[in-house]
Amino acid sequence: MSRFQTILRLVLTASLAITSLAAPHVSRRADGVTDTQLLQFALTLEHLESTFYNQALDKFNDKAFADAGYESWVRGRFEQMRSHEQTHVDFLTKALGDAAPRACTYDFPYNDPKSFVALSMALETVGGSAYMGAAQFLQNKDTLTQAASILAVESRHAAWAASAVLKGSPWDGSFETPLTVDGVYSLASQFIVSCPSTNPTLIAKPLPKLTIEPTSPAAGQHIKFNFNHDEVKHDGDKLYAAWFDGITVHHTDLGDDDRASIPQELQGTVYGAIVKTKESNPTKQDLLTGLVMFEIGFSSYAPNP
Template structure:
């Protein structure tokens, strides 16, 4: 149910674009986009860490999953942790820190449903932010993360949710403001030292 609500919200945001950010596009820096990407990667990293600590192999088996499904989620979680480290290293001491989060995951099935949504939003986030990036090396790095997030989304849909792994010929790019609005329900509180992102939320 939660996944359906979020997917409906994505569709609505795509149909009715958000108001422009308070800063002009030309004032948004590569560092802003790296901080934005790190904000999202922190959320995904925390999501997988919390769920995999909560649900062991027995819980996944009890939910009707084959023995390999949890291990694949472990692998996805490791990827998200690597993304966090990569972006944190790129930003150095200025890197945004993880927030406190709340995820609606009472069981492995709800976890898989939210995972599919987060991965799909991640793909839309990278696609929607690409045009802000000036540095070609950063753009290439973002593209390599985007392609992995797309593989995550496809695998989760096909193997954990028994749904279409590639439901459309194009992904929907979402602006940073739109993505942050979707992420907001999961975020309880962030460190006051985190840099403020130049996007409306």
Template sequence: MRTSAFFSLVAAAFSVNAVPQLEKRAAPVIDDTTILNYALTLEHLENAFYTGGLAKFDEAAFVECGLPVWARGRFVEVGEHEKTHVQLLQTALGSAATKPCNYSFPYNDAKSFAALSQVLEGVGTSAYTGAAQFITSKAVLTTAASILATEARHASWIGSAVNKGPGWSGAFDVPLSLNEVFTLAAAFITSCPSTNPQLPVKAFPSLAFSSPAPGKQSTLTFNATGTSSSTPLFVSFFTGLSQEFAPLKNGKVTIPGDLLGTVYAVVTTNGTMADDSNIVAGPAVLSFPFNSDGNLISQ
């Protein structure tokens, strides 16, 4: 999206606390079953998102918001893909399959539904990319790669054809860790069945930016519980396969001026490499649309 409404939506979507019962750490065993249940957790969420949104908004609702007349029909196809992903993973896992949770999504019209869809599909792409390193079975890896490719196609179509922005952020997508993805997903989860298998993940505190723009200063909102006030903090911006850093001073950061597309940001105690061991808060999802000349589109 090209307006500040997109940033407001994203900030609202990821500003709630993670579900307490999901933060319990299981034994740190990450095998193919764990990864399949991790993927199924995300696919359940996406399936619920499309099922609920499409039941609420008909074709007229999409057109009234200025979206193409054919957009809803394509979103129906996307929703069917997510439903099929759920069915495949459930079949593969059998009785070990995690069950769907209860969810809450902050859309209020078809336009905000489309904007949040772009965010979720982007997170899904980064989730599969980041989890690939843990898969041992070639058959499972091939299936995950096939789902990953489809999630990326979804994100590209929604970003360009529907939301009229770029269909990609650059030559590479951002691989996110299990914990980083879970932090983003947990913002939409209100409760889960107690019988669900515990995933070896934790949610970091939420992170929000005020009016983020490349080259501009932004005020951050987060809870730095457990971090000393004297500890130097940095903001790491994940872009493609790289990280860019900026010091956090008095709750403010100057966002690097060269960032484009979808960027994930975390607060960290390490100024050279952010990972699960030193992340204080985040990730937050930032979007900086650009034109075909590679120039930032004014918000």
């Protein structure tokens, strides 16, 4: 297991222990959503990222990064990323006006620059997937272009942190992975403690918590899914593990012991969830649980799957 995988495993495992006391108001969506609702959700994520960088970079100075083994330019790039995220917050806040949600209170599971870097990569990756998954619902083409511009920056952030800093791969395969609003919220809400009562209701459906054992598995490995069966409502007896891989969804049968095998062809950032049907479109998949996220490292000489 690489140093990157070890750190990311520790960070993501720690995040699952965070309890949300008063997460954003969420509701089950109707068939249609407005651009305003989508931008409110985007701003909620940008507030989270901006606060994440503000808190961490205020806590860890140049010496802390140097003591962790990073060259002097690394923290400077994170300062630039902090500025980008604040600009995104300001831009969306201005666009929404009185309808803009305010920042929440957060709890991020890092305790040193190394765990901060790993969590940064994870948050930026999820942020890019959030914009990608929501793009199809935006009606205003100018808004779509602006969202795509932010999406591109989030992806650049993730690629830089993954490769230049963590010495891993800057990409996973030929396609990035779009995620549903519900799936993104299941990951982001792990870090939210409470939000202002005046914030608008978000267009997200809370999903049952999902964890896996082991927390940092390998491709082809048989793993255990942990979730509350009483919270997972579905018709019929058959459940599947869905694996989100770019614009493709792989499925494996979930056994009676809640175990399933990870497809051999997966690499890089992997998202998994429990589902009831083998829907092939990643943004139309009806999730029965929240997402799990982990990394499967691969060599620079490995072919694309």
